[in-house]
Amino acid sequence: MARMLAFIVMLIPALMAGAGIKFMRDTLFSKLISPFPWLWLQFIIGIIFLVVGLGFFAGFLYHRDRKNGKIPPKVQ
Template sequence: MARLAAFIVLLIPGLLAAGGIKFMRDSLYGIVFSPFIQSWIQFIVGLIMFTLGLGFFAGFLLHRDRKKGRVQERFAKKEKP
């Protein structure tokens, strides 16, 4: 059950990042979708979607690896005195 929940948690940001890549690609080819007025606005929205999706995915993996102790010393959480 925990693996299914983790899969769903990672699926949503993955789809967000994939949608961002699609918006950026389509704006480079001049295909503009209806909620966007111009191609550059679509590109910026796609870039934001891609950055948020990838950032969440990377943060999730870093958090998981910190819990299991699989990170290098520079990425390990520092203890507060």
């Protein structure tokens, strides 16, 4: 059960980062998605989604590796 919960917790930021990439790609091809009134806003939201999603994933991996002692002392 704990592994399934961890998988779901990691799946949400991954989907968020994927949506951010999609928003930015659609902006580059001038395809406006319905909740956004302007292309520049769609691109900014895409960047935010990508940074937050990847940041959560990277922070989770860093926390897990630090807990397991895989981070060198120089970095800590």
